[in-house]
Amino acid sequence: MRSFTKHSLTALALSATLAACGHAPEQSSATAALPPVELVADAHSRLAIYHPFDLTSDLSHLSERQRHMVKLLIEASEIMDDLFWRQAYGSSAEHLLSRLSDPQVRQFAAINYGPWDRLNNNAPFLTGFGEKPAGANFYPADMTKEEFEQADFPGKIDQYTLVRRDQAGQLYAIPYNEAYEPELQRAAELLREAAEFADNEPFKTYLKMRADAFLSNEYQASDYAWMDMTENAIDVVIGPIESYEDQLYGYRTAFESYVLVKDQEWSEKLAIFAEHLPALQHQLPVPDAYKAEVPGTGAQLNAYDVIYYAGHSNAGSKTIAINLPNDEQVQLDKGTRRLQLKNAMRAKFDAILVPIAEELIVPEQRAHITFDAFFANTMFHEVAHGLGIKNLVNQPGTVREALKEHASALEEGKADILGLYMVTQLLEAGVITEGVLEDYYTTFLAGIFRSVRFGAASAHGKANMIRFNYFAQAGAFTRNEHGQYAVNMDAMRDAMNSLSAKILTLQGDGDYQGVGELFDTMGHIDAQLQADLDRLAAAQIPVDITFRQGVEVLGL
Helix, strand or coil: CCCCCCCCCCCCCCCCCHHHCCCCCEEEEEEEECCCCCCCCCCCHHCCCEEECCCCCCCEEEEECEEEEEHHHHHHHHHHHHHHHHHCCCCCCCHHHCCCHHHHHHHHHHCCCEEEECCCCCCEECCCCCCCCCCCCCCCCCCCHHHHHHHCCCCCCCCCCCEEEECCCCCEEEEEHHCCCCHHHHHHHHHHHHHCCCCCCCHHHHHHHHHHHHHHCCCHHHHHHHHHCCCCCCEEEEEEEECCCCCCCCCCCCCEEEEEEEEEHHHHHHHHHHHHHHHHHHCCCHHHHHCCCCCCCEEEEEEEEEEEEEEEEEEEEEEEEEEECHHHHHHHHHCCEEEEEEEHHHHHHHHHHHHHHHEEEEEEEEEEHHHHHHHHHHHHHHHHHHCCCEEEECCCCHHHHHHEEEEEEEEEEEEEEEHHHHHHHHHHHCCCCCHHHHHHHHHHHHHHHHHHCCCCHHHHHHHHHHHHHHHHHCCCEEEEECCCEEECCHHHHHHHHHHHHHHHHHHHHHHHHHHHHHHHHHHCCCCHHHHHHHHHCCCCCCCCCECCCCHHCCCC
């Protein structure tokens, strides 16, 4: 179970409410007693879909100063956790959890950061709650898309603002540094204090600049500073970063944090791959216009143990690799950093992927399910986020703005399929030396079954549904009478190439309608696949992991 906040945060009187969704507007934890809520779905059985895992690492090599810095970073991360509750649910964790007497139901609500089951298409599991708003608490609950698109106000699509109504009912944007001023002030203080204990100068600089960003609402400079770090043993990814929670438009970013300890040995093994990124971009299977942008060559590939998750990163399914920053300009100038979260990845491989393969992969191909292949497929998924196209080919504007709420899911689909494309290229060029191609393709197929269980509410889940259905139509795998799947190597390779080209073209053209049609026709689970996924549930194979984490778990 995730550790709960140590902060009692003062909520702000913002003008929108979430009354339509069955709960109150943002408020302080001193709210008067609220009525209890009851289950409308079996949260007890749903809790079993999460495999508990102690989030630890060997910290014996850290100095006392570094260990103290880690504690400060975890404290700052707890603030990010509180802010994400307000963005996702609309109020504090206590506002909901205090109304739940059953410890298991309370834990399930904590995992989901609200009353909606994130791995069951955001279905509400408590009474008094309707559908989860597509725009979470980033927009007024009663705002329509037509109203938003016709409105014109400063900060309309700014990723670091909330949309609210003024006293006349007109839409306006309030920057995060104003909406969450006291909390971000405290987070900035903690980062500056942590910087005083940092021995690595670039990391010290980054912490101070990230603190400044919390107060200025300008994050690009700190993103550049984060890209300049290469030797720091401790890292933190913190702030408003990903836009997946905004399923209305994909514009607004959610608060999150990861506290990380570098695995030096594995990082050295990965360093060689970064040299090949420009060539991989050039080889993408699309016309030149769709690969004309050249990412920065300063990209880094490193492995870490993650020792704390907070906010968006800790909600529902857990991230096992990171590709940041998301700022398109920083990506073009500097590239990105790809962080592989090795301990969390290993937990998912052992507890989930191997049991899935034993149930759904033909016996003669199960030996091709390997951790090295899982690690590489996951890593090159993150690499692929930095490749392809960021700006539209034949018109001004970015892919993200043009594809709106579809952008995140299609980007995840691109990263998955291009990641496999890159593995194929590098293995055949002799750059990757572990295993054979069938390891990577078979592990990739098993990985689709793992990720598609996240459901349609997840961008990753949508991407997996499209890829599974596309591969099925292309004959990339077969299913025998026992309900076991086998990879068809040649057909999978052909499907990989054609789907790569399709997604890159949709992105470069900013084809909103075409992406919508792709999701409508292939973004679903058919009856046969659902029956196979039900077998995984019947075998009590977890869907994801949840963490016991914090200072006490780490022994700090």
